Structure formats: C-alpha cells, structure tokens
Amino acid sequence: MLYRRSLSSRIFAVFNMTFLVGMALLCLAPLVHVLAVSFSASSAAKAGLVTFWPVDFTLQSYRFVAERPEFIRSILISVERVLLGTLLNMLLTVLIAYPLSKDARSFPRRTLYVWIFVFSMLFSGGLIPWYMVIKETGLLNSIWALVLPGAVPVFNVILLLNFFRGLPKELEESAFIDGGGYWKSLWRIYVPLSAPSLATLTLFAMVGHWNSWFDGLILMGTPEKYPLSSYLQTVVVQMDIQSMIGSDLASLQQISDQTAKAAQIFLGALPILLVYPFLQRYFVTGMTLGSIKE
Amino acid sequence: MWARKTFRHLPLDCMILPGLILVLIYAYGPMIGIVMAFQKYLPTKGILGSEWVGFQNYVTVFQYPDTMQIIYNTVSISLMKIVAGLAVPIAVSLLLNELRIQGLKRSIQTMIYLPHFLSWVILGGILIEILSPSTGLVNKFIEIIGFEPVYFLGDNHWFPFVLVISDVWKEFGFATIIYLAALTGINPALYEAAVVDGASRWKQTLHITLPGIRPIIILLAVLSLGNVLNAGFDQVFNLYSPQVYQSGDIIDTFVYRMGLANAQYSFATAIGFFKSVISFLLISGSYYLAYRFADYRIF
Numbered sequence: 001m002l003y004r005r006s007l008s009s010r011i012f013a014v015f016n017m018t019f020l021v022g023m024a025l026l027c028l029a030p031l032v033h034v035l036a037v038s039f040s041a042s043s044a045a046k047a048g049l050v051t052f053w054p055v056d057f058t059l060q061s062y063r064f065v066a067e068r069p070e071f072i073r074s075i076l077i078s079v080e081r082v083l084l085g086t087l088l089n090m091l092l093t094v095l096i097a098y099p100l101s102k103d104a105r106s107f108p109r110r111t112l113y114v115w116i117f118v119f120s121m122l123f124s125g126g127l128i129p130w131y132m133v134i135k136e137t138g139l140l141n142s143i144w145a146l147v148l149p150g151a152v153p154v155f156n157v158i159l160l161l162n163f164f165r166g167l168p169k170e171l172e173e174s175a176f177i178d179g180g181g182y183w184k185s186l187w188r189i190y191v192p193l194s195a196p197s198l199a200t201l202t203l204f205a206m207v208g209h210w211n212s213w214f215d216g217l218i219l220m221g222t223p224e225k226y227p228l229s230s231y232l233q234t235v236v237v238q239m240d241i242q243s244m245i246g247s248d249l250a251s252l253q254q255i256s257d258q259t260a261k262a263a264q265i266f267l268g269a270l271p272i273l274l275v276y277p278f279l280q281r282y283f284v285t286g287m288t289l290g291s292i293k294e
Numbered sequence: 295m296w297a298r299k300t301f302r303h304l305p306l307d308c309m310i311l312p313g314l315i316l317v318l319i320y321a322y323g324p325m326i327g328i329v330m331a332f333q334k335y336l337p338t339k340g341i342l343g344s345e346w347v348g349f350q351n352y353v354t355v356f357q358y359p360d361t362m363q364i365i366y367n368t369v370s371i372s373l374m375k376i377v378a379g380l381a382v383p384i385a386v387s388l389l390l391n392e393l394r395i396q397g398l399k400r401s402i403q404t405m406i407y408l409p410h411f412l413s414w415v416i417l418g419g420i421l422i423e424i425l426s427p428s429t430g431l432v433n434k435f436i437e438i439i440g441f442e443p444v445y446f447l448g449d450n451h452w453f454p455f456v457l458v459i460s461d462v463w464k465e466f467g468f469a470t471i472i473y474l475a476a477l478t479g480i481n482p483a484l485y486e487a488a489v490v491d492g493a494s495r496w497k498q499t500l501h502i503t504l505p506g507i508r509p510i511i512i513l514l515a516v517l518s519l520g521n522v523l524n525a526g527f528d529q530v531f532n533l534y535s536p537q538v539y540q541s542g543d544i545i546d547t548f549v550y551r552m553g554l555a556n557a558q559y560s561f562a563t564a565i566g567f568f569k570s571v572i573s574f575l576l577i578s579g580s581y582y583l584a585y586r587f588a589d590y591r592i593f
Contacts, residue, residue, distance in 0.1 A: 009495060016389050017398070023386065024405035027467060030420045031408075033431055037423065048429030092313040099306035107303050113310055120321035123574045126566025127546075128553040129327025133320060149320040152313045182305040211413035214528065218554055229415050236419035237532045258423065265419040272411050279411065280404060 031269070038062070038262035045258040061263040071264065073224065074231040077143070078210060081227050085147040085209040089156070090202055096157045098186045101164035121154040134219060145219040146212070146227065153208075156201050163197050164190055200282040203275060210271055232268045236261050331564040337557075351564035360543070361565075367454070368544040371525040374458045376518045382462050383469035384511060388499060390470065391477050403474075406467025418532030421460055422447065447533055450541040457542065461529060472514070473507055480506035513588045520577035523569050545569050 032052050037045050041056035049055050065071055096117070104110050124130070130149070139145035167190065175185045191198070216230030223234065326341075331351055333344040355361055386406070393399045409417070424431040425446040433443040446452045484502045493501070527546035534542040545565060553562025584590040 012495075013392075013394070016392055017395075020386070020389055020393065020402050021398075024402040027406050027409055027463070030417075030424055030431075033424060034420050046429065048434060051431065051434075092316070095309040096313045099303075099309050102306065107306055109303065109307065113314070116314065117317060120317050122577050123325070124321070124570055125324025125327050126563055126570055127549050128559050128563045128566060129324035129330060130320070131554065132327050132330075132559075133323040137319065148316060151316050151320075154317075182309075186309070207411055211411075211415075213413060213415045214531070229413055232419065233415045233532065237415060237422065258429070261419060262423065265416055265423075269412055269416045273408075276408065276411060280407065 031266075034262045034265050037259055038266050040259055042257050042259045045262070061257070061259040062267075064260055065263050065267065070223065070231065071228075074226050074228045077225065078228040080143060081146050082206050082209045084143065085150075086202060086205045088147055088151045089153055089205040089209075090198065092152050093156050093160055093201060094186070094191060094198070096152065097160035097164055098182075098190055100157070101161040117152070117154050117157065120152075131218065140219055141221045141225060146215055147209075149215070153205065156204070160194070160197060160201065163194055167193055196282070203279050203282060206275065207272060207279065228268055232264055236265055328563065328567050328570075330560050331567045333560055335560040335563070337559070347560075351560050352568070354561060355564050355568070360539075360548075363540065364543050364545055364548050367541060368523055368525045368546075371454050371457055371542075371544065372522050374454070375461050375526070376515075376521070378458055378462045379465060379469065380511070380515055380518070382466045384473055384507075386466060387470040387473035387477060387507075388503060390474065391503070392495070392499075403467070403470075406470070408467070409464045410468035412464075414526075414528040414532045417460070417464060418529075421456075421533060425456070448535065448537045450538055453534070453538040453542045457526065457529060457533065460533075461526060472510065476507045476510045477503065509588055513584055513590055516580050516584050516588070517590075518580075520573070520580040522576055523573050 029052070033050070036052050036054050037050050038061055039054035039057055039059070040050045041058050042061070044050055044055035099107060100110055100114055100117075102110055125133075134140060134145055134149055139148060171189050171193075172185045175189055180188070211229055213227075213229035213233045216225075216227045217233060220226055220230065223231070226234070329341060330344075332346060332348060333341070334347050334350075335341070335344045339345075390399060390402065393402075425433070427433055427443045427445040427448075432446070437443055444452060446456045480502065484506075485498055488498050488502060523545060525544040525546070527544070527550075530542055530544055530547050531550070534547065546569075549562045549566045549569075552558045552565070581590075
C-alpha cells in the first residue's frame with residue numbers, strides 16, 4: 001500500500017513498538033527473575049541482590065531439590081495423573097461429542113443429552129456436596145479422585161461437537177452405504193479428520209491436569225500422595241512444613257530458603273514451558289475451533 | 295417398528311453412557327447434596343438422618359458479621375477485573391494491529407500469551423517473591439525512585455489492586471487472540487476507501503476498526519457478567535493471608551475455610567448454594583442476552 005508516512009505517524013510507530021516490547025518483557029520478567037534467583041547463592045538472594053542475572057552462580061538449590069524424595073514422588077504422581085486424566089478426558093470427549101453432533105431429527109434423544117451436559121456446566125452443587133460425593137464413592141486418597149470427577153470436560157465436548165458438525169455429512173453417508181456403522185464412522189472418518197483439533201484439546205487437557213492443584217490438596221489425605229502442583233502449593237505458597245516428612249531442622253530451613261523455592265517454582269513451570277511451543281502452534285485454532293456454525 | 299426406531303441409535307447411546315454416568319454422579323450427585331443447606335448436617339448421621347432446619351442456616355449466614363463484606367469483596371474485585379480485563383486486551387490488540395513488522399508482532403504475541411498457561415500456584419510463588427517488602431524486586435524499584443516499601447500482600451488497601459493487576463497481567467495477552475482474530479475479519483477495502491478519502495490512521499481506528507470489533511466486545515462484555523460472583527478462587531487462595539481477609543476474602547475462599555477447614559458443612563453449603571443459584575441466573579441471563587442481541591449460540 002502506498003502511504004505517505006508523516007513525521008507524527010513515525011513517532012507513533014516508534015512509541016507503539018517500545019510500549020508493546022515493554023509489555024512483552026513485563027510478561028517474562030518475573031519468570032526470568034525467579035530463574036536468576038534459583039541459580040544464585042542463597043546469601044545473595046536473602047540480601048535482595050539478584051535481579052535478572054544469577055549472583056554467585058551455583059547449582060546448590062537444584063541439587064538440594066533433586067535429593068528431596070517428596071519432590072520426586074510428587075512429580076511421578078503428576079505424570080501418572082496427566083497421562084491417565086488426559087486419556088480419559090479425550091476418550092470421553094470424542095465419545096460424547098460424536099453422538100451429540102447428530103441433529104435431533106436423526107437422533108431424537110440428542111436434545112435431552114445435550115441439556116443434561118450443558119446444565120452441569122451452568123449449575124454446580126458447590127464445594128462441600130462435591131467433596132461429600134467423592135468421599136462417598138470411595139475415591140479419597142486415590143489417583144482416581146483426581147481424574148474421575150472431572151473426566152467429562154463439557155466445554156471441550158461442545159467445541160468438538162461444533163467441529164464435527166462442520167465436517168461434510170456425505171462422508172459418513174458413504175460409510176453407511178458401504179456397510180459401516182456409527183462406531184466405524186467415528187473411528188475411521190471423524191477422528192482422523194479432526195486430528196488437529198484433537199491435538200489442541202489434548203494439549204489443553206494435559207496443561208490443565210498438570211496445573212490443577214486444589215483437588216489434590218483436599219482429596220488426597222496425606223502429603224505423600226500430592227501431585228506436584230499441590231505439593232508446591234504447600235511448600236512455596238503456604239509454607240506448611242508438615243508436608244516435609246521426616247526432615248531434620250537444617251533441611252527444613254533450606255527448603256524454605258528463597259533459592260530452593262525459586263528452583264521448585266521454576267521446575268514446576270518447566271513442563272509448561274516445554275510444551276508451550278507446540279501449544280502455541282495450536283491454540284489459536286483451538287480458540288476459534290468450532291466457531292463456524294451452520 | 296417402534297423397537298427398530300428406538301434401537302437403531304443404540305450405538306450412539308452406548309457411546310454417551312460412560313460419560314453420562316460420570317456426569318450424573320459427579321455433577322448431579324452434589325446437587326442432591328444441596329439439601330444439606332437446609333439441614334443441621336452431622337457427618338455421623340448422614341444426609342438421611344440429619345435434622346431439618348429449613349432456612350435457619352441462611353439466617354445464620356446473613357447474621358454472620360463478615361457476610362456482607364465478603365459479598366462486597368467478591369463483587370467489587372470481579373467487576374474491576376471484568377472492566378480491566380476488557381479494556382487492556384482491546385487496547386493492546388489495537389496497538390498490535392498497528393505494528394507493521396510481522397516478525398516482531400509474532401514474538402510479542404508469543405511472550406504475552408505465556409502467563410495464561412501457568413497456574414496460580416506458580417504465579418503465587420513468583421508474586422510472593424517479587425512483592426516481598428524486604429527483598430522483592432518491586433519494592434527495590436520503589437525504593438530507588440524514592441518511596442517507602444509497600445507490603446502489597448499484607449495491606450488491605452493494596453491487596454485488591456494486586457489481585458486485579460496480577461489477573462490482568464496473566465490474562466491480557468491470551469484475551470487479545472479473540473480481538474486479533476476479529477480484526478483480521480474487517481474488510482480491507484474499507485481501509486483503502488478511507489485512505490483515498492484522506493483519513494488518518496487514528497480516524498481509521500476510530501471509524502473502521504473499533505466499529506468492526508464492536509460486536510465481539512459487546513459479546514464478551516455480556517458473557518463476562520456471568521462471572522460476577524467468581525472473583526478467582528485459585529488466585530486469591532494462593533495470595534491471601536489472615537491479614538488481608540478484610541479486603542480479599544471472597545465467597546469461594548470463605549466457603550472453603552468454613553466447610554473444609556472448620557467442618558461447618560451446612561453453613562458452607564448454604565453459602566455455596568446461594569452463590570450457585572445467583573451465578574446460574576447471571577450466566578443463563580447473559581447467554582440469553584448474547585443470543586438475543588449478538589446471535590451467539592454455544593452449540
């Protein structure tokens with residue numbers, strides 16, 4: 001396009017660029033600071049000397065954290081939770097989205113099902129009855145408490161069912177003519193065709209499970225069963241020393257040390273930072289996924 | 295004939311069944327538990343054996359001295375978040391849209407989307423570190439420019455603003471996605487015509503860009519009204535302390551402390567139910583408005 005760039009528009013462009021770069025750096029600065037603290041000597045951190053670069057570089061805090069049995073154990077629980085929870089989420093999302101993507105004429109019970117699922121998204125029984133139900137169904141203290149109650153992500157189901165609706169019906173009709181049924185149509189046509197959308201939803205489910213901390217905190221009776229996010233909540237935020245089982249006083253002091261905390265914060269964020277490049281490729285499509293409706 | 299019609303869709307019912315059962319147990323099950331709000335619930339007697347007290351729990355709730363303060367905190371914090379959470383992303387998207395260097399634009403987007411994916415446990419830990427009155431980065435800066443250090447997380451005056459600002463900081467980048475998507479949908483011919491007519495970039499923004507994204511702004515504003523009673527449990531829980539209960543305690547944190555920490559089951563359920571009902575009305579109302587005026591449907 002042909003623009004006559006005036007002085008004022010150039011000044012604006014420079015200011016705009018500076019402002020936006022500043023905003024972007026502001027988003028990263030706290031993380032960089034924590035990273036710098038985690039690699040600094042604890043005396044330097046205590047004196048508040050660290051800004052965005054390690055002072056008296058040391059790996060001491062990481063070495064200390066790596067030796068904590070409860071840290072390693074909670075990571076393993078988190079990994080188990082992410083794998084199990086994501087698998088369950090995706091399986092149920094696909095299995096529910098497909099029938100609900102049929103229109104009410106070809107599947108009359110659809111409307112009733114849709115309302116059951118949507119209402120569960122709009123209204124909730126509240127924290128205490130929810131806790132009671134999980135207790136009554138005997139899930140407390142087991143990994144299933146972290147994956148079963150939230151196994152049906154209704155919002156993702158809606159995204160996926162809208163996407164399914166956008167696929168040409170003729171594909172499925174041809175499968176029916178060739179003698180396939182609903183199951184064949186789902187696994188052979190709908191699932192392969194929606195692979196990018198499913199990848200998006202899978203990544204979101206994984207991040208959600210990794211980040212989730214409150215359920216672990218209240219549904220797991222003992223700190224030995226906490227997933228990493230719940231463990232970090234008690235150590236970094238609550239500073240609750242009870243979760244340090246069998247620790248001597250010296251190591252208690254050390255775990256509450258700023259640099260050790262910073263190291264744990266950073267390690268907790270690390271998996272997210274690692275999947276972030278993949279996430280980023282997908283989430284713009286994820287946000288607009290299923291937004292085309294007929 | 296009837297049987298064939300009903301059973302033809304049996305595979306579809308089978309697909310839904312596992313998920314349906316889980317939703318019935320873990321989403322509808324708790325709704326039955328709401329009766330606890332009208333009982334004097336004792337864990338030893340259970341729901342069937344506990345004494346019915348009618349609205350007695352609600353009388354207690356509204357006589358409780360802190361209730362009004364907590365409702366006020368919840369609504370004021372979430373309204374501030376709604377307003378700031380609309381204004382900042384719109385402004386940033388408009389500015390990003392003016393950026394002509396595509397590579398830089400993408401890099402900035404990558405950086406501002408990131409905080410959305412970190413949990414409030416991580417961010418809580420980071421905020422506690424950088425807002426510390428003695429060694430925190432923010433207070434170091436405040437001292438350099440010549441002011442007294444502020445205990446942001448322990449001061450009732452500052453705490454709500456810390457909540458609003460840190461929430462905007464976490465979410466503004468991610469929220470720009472939807473506006474940027476709407477901006478690409480504006481017909482470029484409009485800008486070309488405006489340039490021919492001699493409109494400056496500022497005039498173009500005012501008369502083409504803003505009206506172009508107005509529907510999506512209205513839609514998001516209406517939908518956010520459903521969240522007036524959700525002031526952000528994850529965030530508050532990871533940042534507050536007894537010192538700032540007065541300005542930072544919200545309905546959800548209060549329910550948690552009363553119900554699970556103090557074992558006042560009926561009391562907490564009563565407040566929780568009160569919140570669920572009002573939230574339900576607000577959300578349904580906002581969806582209805584969005585449907586009526588913006589033709590928005592979720593499915």
